[in-house]
Each structure stands twice: as C-alpha cells, then as structure tokens.
Amino acid sequence: MLALSLLEQPVTLLSIAILLNLLLPASRVQRMLTHGLLQLGSRLNGEHYSARYLHAAGGALLLCLLPPLAACYWALTVLSPWPALLESLLLWCCLDLGRLSRALPLCLRASSEQQPLARLTLAPLCLRQTDPLSPLGLHKTLAEVAVLRLAADAALLYWYLAGGIYAALLFALLRYAVQAWPRKLVPWRAFGLLPSLLYRIMAWLPFHLLALTLLIYPGSRRAIKAWPLGRLWAYPASGRLLAVAAAGVDAGLGGPRRYTDATDYYPKLGGKNYLNAASTRALLWRLVIALLFWLSLAWTLVLVPLFYG
Numbered sequence: 001m002l003a004l005s006l007l008e009q010p011v012t013l014l015s016i017a018i019l020l021n022l023l024l025p026a027s028r029v030q031r032m033l034t035h036g037l038l039q040l041g042s043r044l045n046g047e048h049y050s051a052r053y054l055h056a057a058g059g060a061l062l063l064c065l066l067p068p069l070a071a072c073y074w075a076l077t078v079l080s081p082w083p084a085l086l087e088s089l090l091l092w093c094c095l096d097l098g099r100l101s102r103a104l105p106l107c108l109r110a111s112s113e114q115q116p117l118a119r120l121t122l123a124p125l126c127l128r129q130t131d132p133l134s135p136l137g138l139h140k141t142l143a144e145v146a147v148l149r150l151a152a153d154a155a156l157l158y159w160y161l162a163g164g165i166y167a168a169l170l171f172a173l174l175r176y177a178v179q180a181w182p183r184k185l186v187p188w189r190a191f192g193l194l195p196s197l198l199y200r201i202m203a204w205l206p207f208h209l210l211a212l213t214l215l216i217y218p219g220s221r222r223a224i225k226a227w228p229l230g231r232l233w234a235y236p237a238s239g240r241l242l243a244v245a246a247a248g249v250d251a252g253l254g255g256p257r258r259y260t261d262a263t264d265y266y267p268k269l270g271g272k273n274y275l276n277a278a279s280t281r282a283l284l285w286r287l288v289i290a291l292l293f294w295l296s297l298a299w300t301l302v303l304v305p306l307f308y309g
Contacts, residue, residue: 006306010161011298013084017091018295025098030176031124033093037180040065045181045191054190058181062195066173070166087165094156094172096149099125104284107142108277118142125149127182129258139275140253143283147245148238150287154294155206161298174199184259200235207237211244213290222247222271232267239269246270248286249279 006012044057073090077083103125107118118138119130126145133141152175160168178199181192211230215223226247233239233254246253250271256263273279 006302008084009302010087010164011295011302013088014091014157014160014298015295017088017095018097020088020092021095021098022101023098025102026093026095027099029093030096030099033176034180037176041177041181041188041191045188047187051190055193058191059194062173062177062198066170069169069173073165073169087160090165090172091156091160091168094168094175095153097153100146100149104142104146107138108280127184127259129260132258136274137257139277139280140255141257143246143275143280144242144253146284147242147287150291151207151210151238151241152203154210154291155203158206158209159202171199171202174202184264186260200237204237207241209294210290211237211241213293214241214244214248214286217248217286219248219250222250226270229267229269233269239267243269245283245286246275249282251275251279251283 040061041058044061045054049057073086076086080086103121107121115133115135115138119133122133122138122141122145123130126141128141130138130141156168156171156175159171174195177195178192181188181195183189183192183196211227217223223244226243227240230236230238230240230243233242242253247270251273252268252270252275254266254268254270256265258264275283
C-alpha cells in the first residue's frame, strides 16, 4: 500500500521522468516540436504585416494550440490503464537534462583540443552563431546555455509540483514557442512578444529561487554584490541567475555575441576574471547540486508525512 501511494506521488513521477531523460534524451522529439511550431509561426509571420497584427497573431496561435493539446492529453489519460505514467512521459519529452548531460562534457573536453567539435556540439543548443567563437567564447556560451536551460527545466518541474500537469504543459508550450519564435532575431521580435512575456512571468519565481540557492556556496559575497547587475539584462531574472552563477566562481559572463552577421553587445555579469574550463566545470557542478538540493527537499516533504504522519 505504501509503495502504491509512493508511485502516485508527483515527486515520484518527476523522478522517473528525470531518470528516463538522463538514460534516453528526447532530442528528436524536442526538435520535432520546435520545428512544428516554427512552421506554424512562419505561416502567420511576415515582414509586410504590421507589428500590432503580429502581436495578436502570436498570441492567437498559442490560444489555438493549447486547448487541442490539453484535450488530447485528457483523452489519453482517460484511455490509458496507468494515467500517471503519461505525466512522466510528458515531462520526459520536455526536459533538457539528458541532452545537456551528453553535450556539455563533450564540449568541455573538446574546447581545449578540438574546438570545431565543441562548436558543432553547441550549435543545436543555442541561437547564436558558434563558428566564430574563441575558446573564451566557447566557455561563455557553454556556461550560459547550461544555466538557462537547466533553469528552464527547474521551472518546468516547479510548475508541475505547484500546479499539476496542465500548468507544466502550458509552461512547456511557452518554452518551445520561445525557442521557435526567438525575439532575439528581428523577424520574430513582434510575433514572439506574447509567448516571451508569458514565459518570463512563469519563469520569474523559479529562476529567482535557483539564483538564491546559488548564494549558499562559497563566494556568496561576490554573488550578492553581482545580484543587482542582473537588472541590466533584457530579462532580469535570467540576468540575476547568470550574474550569481558567474560571480560564485569569480568569472564573467555576457559580452559580445552573434545571432546574425551583426555583433550584439550584452552587459557583462559576474566577476572580472576570464571563464576557463575549470571555472566552467565548477559552475556546472554548482547548478547540478542546487537542483539535487531542491529534488531532495521535495522527497523529504513527501517521505516524512508518509512514514511519520
């Protein structure tokens, strides 16, 4: 009876999804989802349309997608002999943990020996052009991609625990819409406004919780001093998270990057030292331990009432 009640707990289903994703990353499913949203958005987005129309079109497309997705998921839960398993499968296909666990170590090994391989590995994970990246640029890109994608995974799991599977489904749709219609690129700036705004609203609290967790590590004084610099970023929640993560290992993030042929200049966050392979590994380990901390806390809140309630 205890085992059955444990299997029905959201934390158990969440943990199953994490293990499945680490063993079998859902890279192909994620590429299909992003490509599908890109194709749908391309039918409504165009340079000859006004910004007001594109704002409305991006929001309308989201509204048209969410009810059918929710209805399909509800129908599957009715027909499935074990509906809870579908929750784990949905989380599995929306997590980036597995992709990152394979790509990041390869990038770290290749960044000092085979830089072209590192650039090639990073290209599917980020929007920026990886061909012109220097060794420092590779480390910065790797660190920023890891921080923001792992933070998005944490936000997805947060909304699953806080609001259930439909809140997680909404956040996952917003996450892939933001990736498919990136506002960093001028052609998508108007069309992707509403999805980006809703994504930022839902990610605000989880991102700040993760940033506060990173203040516990050694180097917290540097991280606290770097916290206000996050407001300089386009999305302050991401900026604070990046600033705290970088300052904790006494290194800097931000600076120039290329999404197109032109160079964009982002605020510099964190410390003044250059990021290297050692500081990048330290930053990644801090993120992993922070996520394990929150997962352990969730398990504690489940197990204590079961055994002592």
